[in-house]
Amino acid sequence: MVLTFLGRESEDPSSKECCYIWELLSMALNELVLEGLIEEEKVDSFNIPQYTPSQGEVKYIVDKEGSFTINKLEITRVHWNNASNNIENINNDxxxxxxxxxxxAEPLLVSQFDPKLIDLVFQKYEDIVSECMAKEKTEFINVTVSLTKKK
Structure with a gap:
């Protein structure tokens, strides 16, 4: 079995590499709070349950569970907009x-916020992400693990 999922290189579960893209979404929501379009309490009570494990954590859990042998475990970096290597797409990042x-995220957001505001949330998010990507290298960390079931 081969699994690939979002992870992190750092052992720090709050590092920028695992949750930054979600922080940018919270910035968009907070802008709408400042504009009076969303209640601050709704943003404060909104949580997205996500955990991105490190390579070491994946190894620990697989070994602890005991049903599989790890054949290969590696980390890869993927630019947020993999198409950005194409010069035609650079302005659409x-x-x-x-x-x-x-x-x-939209299905999660519409359950908490007015569905009429979702287009505006993602327009603000697009602007924030574009600005961020213009200033820094933005990458996802993928963890890939190849496993064999023990006999």
């Missing part, structure tokens, strides 16, 4: 990442 995150 924030748009592309925003649409990807919208596919993941």
């Amino acid at each position: 924030g748009y592309n990442v925003s649409r990807c995150m919208r596919a993941v």
Whole structure:
């Protein structure tokens, strides 16, 4: 069995590499609070349960559970907008990442906030992401593990 999932290189579970893209979404929501369009209490009570393990944590859990042998365990880096290597897409970085995150986060957001505001949330998010990507190298950390079931 081969699994690939979001992870982190750092042993610090609050490091920037695992949750930064979500922090940018919270910035977009907080801008709407400042504009009076979303109640601060709703943002404060909104949580997305996500955990991105380190390579060491994955190894520990697999070994502790005991049913599988690890054949290979590695970390890879993937730019937030993998298409950004294409010069034609360079100006669409924030748009592309925003649409990807919208596919993941929109169902969670509409259950907490007014569905009429979702387009505005993701427009603000796109702007924030574009600005961030223009200033720094933005990457996801993927953990890939190849496992064999023990006999």
